[in-house]
Amino acid sequence: MIRADGLGYAFGAGGAALEAIGFALPRGALCAVVGANGSGKSTLLALLAGLFTPSAGTLAVGGDASPGAEEAIRRRAALVLQDPDQQIIGATVEEDLLLGLRPGDATARGAARALAARLGLADLAAPVHALSLGTRRKLCIATALRDAPEVLLLDEPFAGLDYPAIREVRAVLAANRAAGVTQVVAAHDLEALADLADRWLVLERGRLVADGAAEAVFPLLRRHGVRPPGAWLSAHGLDPWA
Numbered sequence: 122m123i124r125a126d127g128l129g130y131a132f133g134a135g136g137a138a139l140e141a142i143g144f145a146l147p148r149g150a151l152c153a154v155v156g157a158n159g160s161g162k163s164t165l166l167a168l169l170a171g172l173f174t175p176s177a178g179t180l181a182v183g184g185d186a187s188p189g190a191e192e193a194i195r196r197r198a199a200l201v202l203q204d205p206d207q208q209i210i211g212a213t214v215e216e217d218l219l220l221g222l223r224p225g226d227a228t229a230r231g232a233a234r235a236l237a238a239r240l241g242l243a244d245l246a247a248p249v250h251a252l253s254l255g256t257r258r259k260l261c262i263a264t265a266l267r268d269a270p271e272v273l274l275l276d277e278p279f280a281g282l283d284y285p286a287i288r289e290v291r292a293v294l295a296a297n298r299a300a301g302v303t304q305v306v307a308a309h310d311l312e313a314l315a316d317l318a319d320r321w322l323v324l325e326r327g328r329l330v331a332d333g334a335a336e337a338v339f340p341l342l343r344r345h346g347v348r349p350p351g352a353w354l355s356a357h358g359l360d361p362w363a
């Protein structure tokens with residue numbers, strides 16, 4: 122579903138934010154992208170969303186390859202930003218959820234409302250500015266899923282959420298995986314993803330420094346500035362903050 126070959130990106134004349142990235146993900150993968158601040162996670166998500174054009178190499182999403190097919194990639198992939206306030210446009214839950222749907226399209230509007238209910242967005246008339254962070258994030262996820270993207274990209278979806286909201290977002294990711302949606306999740310804190318992700322990409326200063334399943338990647342995390350999940354540290358008798 123996703124294939125990166127020699128993928129690179131530079132912001133203007135600055136140094137490369139991503140360099141020589143290569144990986145392939147099958148349909149339905151739930152891939153975690155981890156790395157220290159500034160390692161390139163958000164830049165990779167923006168490329169996968171078709172928002173940026175690679176400065177080097179190629180990126181294929183479905184049958185579309187970038188450079189060239191960014192618009193087609195944008196139709197396949199939806200990106201949920203870390204800050205819901207950068208994403209929400211409507212004044213109420215319903216207004217945001219239904220944005221862009223034709224008023225006469227009862228089927229699409231009904232499906233969008235059903236999706237909102239599944240995500241626990243019960244009060245469709247609620248003004249968005251009065252919602253908790255977790256509810257605003259769930260609204261962004263609902264809006265992203267509304268058009269049934271093949272690829273869902275999430276930037277720090279658990280950041281700032283309380284325990285119940287983390288569990289709800291985890292349930293959404295698991296349901297998406299069961300439905301065959303390919304998901305890429307950027308994260309600092311691995312606790313909520315440790316048992317969910319089937320693939321781990323580790324970035325350090327724009328380079329892909331590890332790629333594989335949890336068993337292979339977790340032992341390498343600390344040397345790349347990423348804290349492994351607590352359960353893994355205790356299972357290996359390691360000081361959580363050493």
Ligand SMILES: Nc1ncnc2c1ncn2[C@@H]1O[C@H](COP(=O)(O)OP(=O)(O)OP(=O)(O)O)[C@@H](O)[C@H]1O
Pocket residue numbers: 132135138156157158159160161162163164165
């Ligand atoms: N708009 C921009 N203009 C110039 N440089 C940028 C821009 N956005 C990001 N960068 C640089 O690109 C590199 C990668 O940034 P990116 O935001 O992708 O990292 P990140 O891993 O998502 O970081 P964080 O965990 O802090 O969100 C960093 O060196 C950053 O300073």
